Amino acid sequence: MSEKKRIAAIKGTKDILPKEARKWQRVEATAKRIFELYGYREIRAPIFEATELFEKGTGETSDIVIKEMYTFKDKAGRSLTLRPEYTPSIVRSIIEHRLYLQPDPLRFYFIGPMFRYDKPQKGRYRQFHQMDIEVFGEEAPAVDAEIVEMADYLLKTLKVTETEILVNSVGCQGCRPLYLKELREAAEKKRALLCPDCQRKITANPLRIFDCKVETCREAARGFPKITDFLCAECEANFDSFKAHLDSFQISYIVEPRLVRGIDYYTRITFEIISAKLGAQDAILGGGRYDDMMKVFGGPDICGTGFAVGMERLVSLAPFTREAEDFLYLAFLGDEAQEKGMALARFLRQNDLECLIEYKERSLRNQISRANKLGARWVLIVGEEEIKSGKYQLKNMATGNQVEVGKEDIIKVIRESA
Numbered sequence: 001m002s003e004k005k006r007i008a009a010i011k012g013t014k015d016i017l018p019k020e021a022r023k024w025q026r027v028e029a030t031a032k033r034i035f036e037l038y039g040y041r042e043i044r045a046p047i048f049e050a051t052e053l054f055e056k057g058t059g060e061t062s063d064i065v066i067k068e069m070y071t072f073k074d075k076a077g078r079s080l081t082l083r084p085e086y087t088p089s090i091v092r093s094i095i096e097h098r099l100y101l102q103p104d105p106l107r108f109y110f111i112g113p114m115f116r117y118d119k120p121q122k123g124r125y126r127q128f129h130q131m132d133i134e135v136f137g138e139e140a141p142a143v144d145a146e147i148v149e150m151a152d153y154l155l156k157t158l159k160v161t162e163t164e165i166l167v168n169s170v171g172c173q174g175c176r177p178l179y180l181k182e183l184r185e186a187a188e189k190k191r192a193l194l195c196p197d198c199q200r201k202i203t204a205n206p207l208r209i210f211d212c213k214v215e216t217c218r219e220a221a222r223g224f225p226k227i228t229d230f231l232c233a234e235c236e237a238n239f240d241s242f243k244a245h246l247d248s249f250q251i252s253y254i255v256e257p258r259l260v261r262g263i264d265y266y267t268r269i270t271f272e273i274i275s276a277k278l279g280a281q282d283a284i285l286g287g288g289r290y291d292d293m294m295k296v297f298g299g300p301d302i303c304g305t306g307f308a309v310g311m312e313r314l315v316s317l318a319p320f321t322r323e324a325e326d327f328l329y330l331a332f333l334g335d336e337a338q339e340k341g342m343a344l345a346r347f348l349r350q351n352d353l354e355c356l357i358e359y360k361e362r363s364l365r366n367q368i369s370r371a372n373k374l375g376a377r378w379v380l381i382v383g384e385e386e387i388k389s390g391k392y393q394l395k396n397m398a399t400g401n402q403v404e405v406g407k408e409d410i411i412k413v414i415r416e417s418a
C-alpha cells in the first residue's frame with residue numbers, strides 16, 4: 001500500500017468540533033434573538049468581493065489593506081479579496097439594491113467568517129468570525145447609546161462578566177485636523193521611543209499609534225494630547241448627549257481618549273467593551289460612527305453606526321452549561337426489535353424528542369453503557385418481550401428508575417419529569 005500524505009488544516013484556521021459548535025450555536029441564537037428584538041434584520045453578503053471595495057472601505061493607509069488581505073486573481077484575471085471586515089460589503093449591498101429607498105429600517109446584523117493574513121497567535125486566527133450590527137440614516141447619538149445598551153444586554157444575557165465599556169469621540173472633519181496636527185508634533189518629539197511601524201504612522205495616520213501594543217509606544221502615547229480637548233462645540237454636544245443617554249440607561253462607562261480605532265472612516269462616537277480576562281487583546285466588541293462612509297462608496301449621504309464582536313473571544317468568555325436535554329438512546333435486541341425500534345425512533349423524533357439508535361450489533365448491557373457515555377438522559381429498551389406486549393422499558397439514566405410504558409406514553413413520561 002502506498003503511503004498517503006495526510007493533509008492538515010491551513011495554519012491560522014481551526015475546526016469547530018461538535019461540542020464547541022454547540023456553544024457557538026447558543027451564542028449565535030442568543031445574539032440573533034436580541035438583535036431582532038431591537039429591530040435588526042439579517043443580511044448575508046458574499047465572502048469575496050472586488051479588491052478595490054476593501055481598498056476604498058478600509059482606507060488605503062490601513063494596516064489591514066497593506067499587509068493582511070487575502071487577495072487573489074480568479075480564472076478571468078479579476079482581483080478578488082476574501083473580506084477582511086464586513087461593513088464595506090454591507091454598504092455596497094445597500095447601494096446596489098437601493099435599500100435606503102425601502103420603507104424598512106436600515107438596521108442590519110450579520111454573522112460570519114472574515115479573513116486576514118495576520119501573524120497567527122493565541123486566540124487569533126486567519127479565518128475568524130464576527131457578528132456585526134449596523135444602523136444607517138440615524139444621526140442622533142441616542143442610537144449610539146441604544147447600540148451600547150444592546151451590546152451590554154447581549155453580554156449580560158450570555159453571562160459574560162467583568163467587562164468595562166470604554167467610550168470616546170474622534171471628532172469630525174472640522175475639528176480633527178487641528179488635533180492631528182498637534183498629535184503629529186507630539187509624536188515627532190517622541191520619535192526615538194516609537195517602534196518603526198509607529199514612526200511611519202506619524203505622517204500616514206498618527207491616530208493609529210494608539211493601537212500599537214508595543215510597551216514603549218504605549219508609554220509614549222500616554223503623554224500625547226487628548227482628542228476630547230479638541231472637539232468642536234457640535235462634537236462636544238453630541239458626545240455629551242450620548243453619555244447622558246447612557247447615564248439614563250444606568251450603564252457605567254469610562255471615557256478613554258486614546259480609543260480612536262484603526263480605521264479611517266470613523267467619526268465622532270467610538271466605543272469598546274473590554275474584558276480583563278482576555279489579556280492584552282482585551283476587546284470583545286468595538287464600534288462607532290462612520291458618517292462619511294456611504295459617500296466614499298458613491299452612495300447617498302447617509303450616516304452610519306454599528307459594532308463588530310469577535311466571536312472566538314465571545315464564545316470563550318460565555319460560560320456554557322449544557323441545559324438538561326431530553327436525549328433518548330433507543331436500545332434494541334434482534335432484527336425484529338430493530339424494525340420496531342426504527343419505527344419508534346421515527347415517532348419520537350416527529351414528536352420533537354432527540355433520539356439516537358445505533359445499528360451496530362451490541363448486547364443490551366453494551367448499549368446501556370454506550371448511552372451512559374453519550375450522556376443520554378433516557379434509554380428505551382425494545383426486545384422480544386416488549387414487542388409482544390407493546391410495552392417498553394424506559395430508564396431514567398440520572399435516577400436509575402425504570403418504568404414500563406406504551407408507545408403513546410413515552411413522550412408524556414419524559415415531558416412530565418422535566
Ligand SMILES: [Zn+2]
Nearest residue numbers: 172175232235
Ligand atoms: Zn467636530
Ligand SMILES: [Zn+2]
Nearest residue numbers: 195198212217
Ligand atoms: Zn508602535
